[in-house]
Amino acid sequence: MPTVMYWFRKDLRLTGNPAWSAACKAGHVFPVFISEPELISAAGKERLIQLYENLESLHQELAQLGGALHLLQGPAEKVIPRLISELDVAKIFVNSDVSPFSTKRDTTLEQKINIPIQKHWGNxxxxxxxxxxxxxxxxxxxxxxxxxxxxxxxxxMPAFTSPEFIRVEKLFWEKPNITSSHGLNSGxxxxxxxxxxxxxxxxxxxxxxxxxxxxxxxxxxxxxxxxxxxxxxxxxxxxxxxxxxxxxxxxxxxxxxxxxxxxxTPEIIFKSANPIYEKIQWENNLLDFDLWKNGKTGYPIVDAGMRELRATGFMHNRVRMITASFLIKDLLVDWRLGEKYFRRHLIDGDIAQNVGNWQWVAGTGFDAAPYFRVFNPVLQSKKFDPAGEYIRAWVPEIGSLQNDQIHSPWTMTKNDLLIHGITLGTTYPLPLVDHAEARDRSLKAYKKVREI
Ligand SMILES: Cc1cc2nc3c(=O)[nH]c(=O)nc-3n(C[C@H](O)[C@H](O)[C@H](O)COP(=O)(O)OP(=O)(O)OC[C@H]3O[C@@H](n4cnc5c(N)ncnc54)[C@H](O)[C@@H]3O)c2cc1C
Missing domain, CATH: 1.25.40.80 (Serine Threonine Protein Phosphatase 5, Tetratricopeptide repeat)
Known part of the structure; x- marks a missing residue:
């Protein structure tokens, strides 16, 4: 039986995995994951923890079958040619990914090696x-x-095939020193x-x-x-x-x-899918951007979302739409800045999904929300978090406000706020912008480029 390499990428599983099934049928398998510096450096702490926990789980699963996961530091174009010659690998099996990084990396590698890469689309x-x-x-x-x-x-569904592993003298396991603290069960x-x-x-x-x-x-x-x-x-x-x-x-x-x-259309990472919006004059005020990132805009639902993201690496879909719309339309910050920030911090941060959704909210994408749709953070909050459960979980400093007050504390009198120990501008921020004015500014900016 020839030696085949199974290169795990965004497919960290042994069941329902067509490329893994094919590799198990083709020879003695060498399972490997390569930490690519470019991807690792772009990922926030929560996603990295989740990645390495998933790798540990996969390693345990392989160990139960008599094998192991070999974990090496990339770049893949350097590591893989070395492994191929050391282990006399006849073929590589992978699941392909749509990201431009992945396409380019695979093409570069294919030019460097003289064995085939068998590709599937199992994800x-x-x-x-x-x-x-x-x-x-x-x-x-x-x-x-x-x-x-x-x-x-x-x-x-690809059938599970019991793998045979190649015997190697040592386990390659170059795991960075990351302490697991993540709440999700892994693997x-x-x-x-x-x-x-x-x-x-x-x-x-x-x-x-x-x-x-x-x-x-x-x-x-x-x-x-x-x-x-x-x-x-x-x-x-x-x-x-x-x-x-x-x-x-x-x-x-x-x-x-x-x-x-x-x-x-890989260019949509950098460019609006609808080119007319390339000319929008963004404000890109970095102080506003920072307050948004840190959950200090004074809009409780926006702040709750941004704090959840920072603390856990997750944010609910409805709140992703509200926070993204707030950044783009209320603060007039270029969607690309928000996209990059989300992609780094989300545990599910994924270039295709994130870019697609950010362009949807910005109204610049294919089949996107109409440009004049500006989420009203207070109405959204009242509709989708009526009892303020979500806000209370992430913005505890206003947690004692009543259900009808918690979505817009600035509408209360100073004295009423003081009863709850709240002073706006001190214990919780004043609203960064007036939503109605910000909406008008955004519509003007969008209309201007549509008229050109
Ligand atoms: C601004 C913004 C950025 C986003 N960035 C990402 C991202 O980087 N990665 C990501 O996986 N999702 C992203 N989403 C989509 C969506 O918010 C998440 O997939 C969803 O919140 C995940 O929670 P869930 O698994 O409980 O979703 P569920 O509602 O249970 O949906 C099931 C699955 O369907 C898919 N899905 C759901 N909603 C969407 C959607 N709007 N677009 C594409 N797929 C969807 C996801 O794979 C999800 O796991 C983004 C949405 C917005 C508005």
Missing amino acids: LMHPPGSVLTQKGTLSKAFTPFYKKWNQMPLAE SAGAKTRLDDFLSRSERYEELRNFPGKSGTSMLSSDLHFGTIGPLEIINRVKSDSHSQQMFIRQLAWRDWYAHLLFA
Whole structure:
């Protein structure tokens, strides 16, 4: 049997993984993960912890099968050629990724080595370029993409094949010194627990998914990002076709759509997908940007979201939309700055998903929110966190305010605030901007470039 290398990337699982199954059938496997300096340096602490915890779990799973995960410091273009010659590797197996970094790295590596890389697309429901309109193009509107995506037959779940491992004298394990403190259960086992838990309450997804103070969503985004579970496995487990569960599946279609879009148009990382918005005159006030990052804008729902992100690496989808809209439209800060910040700090921080969503909120993307849609942070807060549960969890200094006061403390008198020990500008910030004025400023900036 030849020696084959299995190169784990964003697919840290052994089940429902087509590339892993193929590698196990092809030879004695050498499983490896390479910490790429470029990716590691772009990731915040919470995502790194989650990554290394997932790697530890994968290592344990492989150990139970008689193998091990070899963990090496990159860049891959340097490490892999050395391993190939040391171990006499005949073939490499991977799951591809849509990011421009991944595409470029794989192309560079292929030019350096003289063995094949067998590529699969195990982290998406359907490979990029396979969900096309009748004209044979990728739809730039989500609904037609979704309709087509939903009709396509599902791939077979790859069967588990018991692996044979090559014998190596030592384990390569160059793990950085990171202490685990993360709340999420890691690895495939953690992902399966989260999926089971979600399935037991998925009938209420539609009703609860927009409320950050409720446990309405699956919390599977970081698992999908690291590939501790694949979308095919998730969809296979969501058996019912109730409206609520279909809505959940529709979210997975958004994930595929943004991935397909990035693969087809990698320039959207740097440029507005709708080029007319390239000319917007952003204010880019760095002090405003800093206050937003630190959860000190004076808008409780925005501050709660930004503090949750910083403390846990997660933020609820509704609050991501509110905080992103606040940065772009209320503070007139370029969406690219916010995108970069989110991507670093989110545990599910993923270039395709993050860029797609930021451009959606900015109104600059494909099939994005209309430019004149400016989220009103107070109305959003009242609607989606009516009892202020989410705000109280993250902005405790105003936690004793009543439900109807907590969304906009500046509307209260100084004396009423003092009863709660609150002095605006001292114990909690005054609002950074007046939303109505900020909205007008933003609409003017957008209209100006639309008229050009
Ligand atoms: C400004 C902004 C930035 C975002 N950045 C990211 C990111 O970097 N990585 C990321 O995975 N998601 C991102 N999202 C999408 C979404 O917020 C998260 O996927 C979701 O909050 C994860 O929670 P969940 O797993 O409980 O979601 P659920 O509601 O349970 O959804 C199930 C899955 O569907 C997918 N999904 C849900 N909503 C979206 C969406 N709007 N776009 C694409 N896929 C979606 C995710 O994979 C998610 O895990 C972003 C959204 C916004 C508005």
